[in-house]
Amino acid sequence: xxxxxxxxxxxxxxxxGKIVEPPAAMLAAAGQLLAxxxxxxxxxxxxxxxxxxxxDIAQITKALRPSAYDKSELIARGRVAHHYFLKAxxxxxxxxxxxxxxxxxxxxxxxxxxxxxxxxxRRSAWTK
Amino acid sequence: xxRMIAVDRLARPEDHxxxxxxxxxxxxxxxxxxxxxxxxxxxxxxxxxxxxxxxxEFQAMEAAGRTLYDFPDAPWEFQLDMxxxxxxxxxxxxxxxxxxxxxxxxxxxxxxxxxxxxxxxAEDPAARVAGINRGLEGLAxxxxxxxxxxxxxxxxxxxxxxxxxxxxxxITHVRMGSKWMRQxxxxxxxxxxxxxxxxxxxxxxxxxxxGRTTVEQAGQIKQRxxxxxxxxxxxxxxxxxxxxxxxxxxxxxxxxxKGFGKSSAY
Numbered sequence: 108x109x110x111x112x113x114x115x116x117x118x119x120x121x122x123x124g125k126i127v128e129p130p131a132a133m134l135a136a137a138g139q140l141l142a143x144x145x146x147x148x149x150x151x152x153x154x155x156x157x158x159x160x161x162x163d164i165a166q167i168t169k170a171l172r173p174s175a176y177d178k179s180e181l182i183a184r185g186r187v188a189h190h191y192f193l194k195a196x197x198x199x200x201x202x203x204x205x206x207x208x209x210x211x212x213x214x215x216x217x218x219x220x221x222x223x224x225x226x227x228x229r230r231s232a233w234t235k
Numbered sequence: 236x237x238r239m240i241a242v243d244r245l246a247r248p249e250d251h252x253x254x255x256x257x258x259x260x261x262x263x264x265x266x267x268x269x270x271x272x273x274x275x276x277x278x279x280x281x282x283x284x285x286x287x288x289x290x291x292e293f294q295a296m297e298a299a300g301r302t303l304y305d306f307p308d309a310p311w312e313f314q315l316d317m318x319x320x321x322x323x324x325x326x327x328x329x330x331x332x333x334x335x336x337x338x339x340x341x342x343x344x345x346x347x348x349x350x351x352x353x354x355x356x357a358e359d360p361a362a363r364v365a366g367i368n369r370g371l372e373g374l375a376x377x378x379x380x381x382x383x384x385x386x387x388x389x390x391x392x393x394x395x396x397x398x399x400x401x402x403x404x405x406i407t408h409v410r411m412g413s414k415w416m417r418q419x420x421x422x423x424x425x426x427x428x429x430x431x432x433x434x435x436x437x438x439x440x441x442x443x444x445x446g447r448t449t450v451e452q453a454g455q456i457k458q459r460x461x462x463x464x465x466x467x468x469x470x471x472x473x474x475x476x477x478x479x480x481x482x483x484x485x486x487x488x489x490x491x492x493k494g495f496g497k498s499s500a501y
Contacts, residue, residue: 120393123460124282124339185252185346187262188279192252192346208252210262221265222258230246231253231349 129184129191133211136218137193140209141179144171144197156220163223167207170225175202182206189213194226203227238305239358242349245297252346259348271443275458275467281385282340288378289331290347291371292401296324298355298367306360313360313419316411320368323404330397337393354437361419361426362433368412369483370437375405376481377447380474384450388465402477409481442494447473449492 136155143151149168156164176199183194190212197205209223237244247253260270268274273283299320306313332342354371357363379402386395416434420427448454453468478488 120337122337122339123391124337126339126341127344183250183252183343185254185343187259187346188266188268188273188277190262190266192254192258192262194250194252210258212262212265222261229243231243 127186129186130213132216133191133213133218134181136211137181137191137195137209140220141181141195141197144168144207145176145179147171147173152220155218156223160220160222164220167223167225170227171197171205172199172202175199176205183208190221236304239356240301241356242353245349245352247347251343253349254346256348256350259346275456275469278459280458281338281460282335283345284378284382285331285335285338286340286342286345287348288375288382289328289335289342291351291375292324292328292331293347294351294355295367295371295375296321296328298352299324301355302360302363302367306363309360309419313415316415320408320411323408327401327404330401334394334397350440354440357430357433359419359426359430361416362430364412364419365416365430365434366437368408369416370434370441372405372408372412373438373478373481373483374441376402376409376477377471377474379405380450380477381468381472385465385467388467389460389463406477406481409478409483413482438491441471442491443470447471447491447494449473449475 140152140155143149143155144167149164152164152168153161176197178198179195180198181193181195183192185192190210192208192210194206194208197207204227206226206229207223208226210221211218212221213219245253256271264270268277272287273280277283299317303314303317303321335341335344351371354366355363357366379398382398383395383402386392386398416427416430420430447470450468450472453470453472455466456469457464458467473488473491475488479485
């Protein structure tokens with residue numbers, strides 16, 4: 108009996124393309140940004156942010172309650188060509204979760220923040 | 236339940252990224268790409284196009300459902316048509332989910348755009364169906380016809396037949412839109428004019444500054460698909476035959492081709 112759990116063993120059309128896996132370096136950069144926000148190292152967060160998004164990251168650091176969050180998780184990801192939009196949630200024992208959305212792009216092997224938005228209490232990045 | 240759901244109230248799961256078109260444009264231009272959508276020469280073209288359509292099918296399903304809910308006083312037959320459309324669009328969404336898997340993608344690989352939903356913001360049912368059923372579903376006829384030709388060039392019967400199946404429904408949806416736009420505005424030329432203007436705005440939006448052409452006039456560019464190199468249209472064409480089947484007049488189609496972006500219900 109064929110193993111029907113394996114796509115390749117199922118009769119019918121097989122995929123003609125391969126899934127693009129997110130680059131490990133991009134995910135690592137996202138982790139570093141979130142870790143910096145958790146520990147309140149805003150200088151680090153700013154350092155990995157491009158000039159165009161400096162004001163945005165400053166607003167995020169201002170809105171974050173110091174030492175209030177101890178966990179972070181990436182909850183969504185979507186790419187536009189080679190840039191990645193990521194949504195993340197910071198949580199802590201006594202505060203409401205803080206949600207941010209940011210875009211990472213790579214330049215000369217370095218992943219930097221190109222835009223960042225406080226999405227707490229909002230459904231989407233619609234800003235009008 | 237709230238009526239007239241605005242773009243910023245569109246509900247989505249938390250693990251989903253919904254973006255205004257401008258943010259996608261910014262991300263693309265920063266990478267040196269054309270601003271709007273993945274272009275035929277990009278490696279992601281097929282995945283991205285399928286993903287955009289899949290998101291469009293979900294929004295079309297929601298839009299028909301909203302039209303049904305938002306206008307409880309509309310004729311019963313109108314409501315039945317909208318209910319039927321919800322069912323059609325849900326099947327389309329399922330088909331495109333499978334097609335995404337087929338081309339090596341998945342729903343959520345790319346962000347969802349809100350531009351199609353922004354085209355549903357009409358408070359009159361006549362304008363709503365003019366915009367959605369004639370404007371957007373007319374656009375769907377163009378996009379699907381092009382995708383079918385692309386699949387034929389690829390020698391891919393899976394995409395070709397699946398999309399052809401969906402296109403048949405879209406043609407019906409356009410016809411429904413034309414019928415209801417006419418019936419709901421009967422004896423009220425001002426209301427008809429407003430509905431038509433609403434559709435014109437949508438046609439303009441997707442006319443890309445008059446950059447669309449007929450199938451015959453479309454420029455061709457080379458695209459690698461798997462181990463094949465094929466020639467495909469350089470932009471979104473206007474599917475005359477499918478639009479005629481859907482009930483658009485020759486005059487309406489000519490206006491779209493010429494970039495006037497104005498059409499009138501037959």
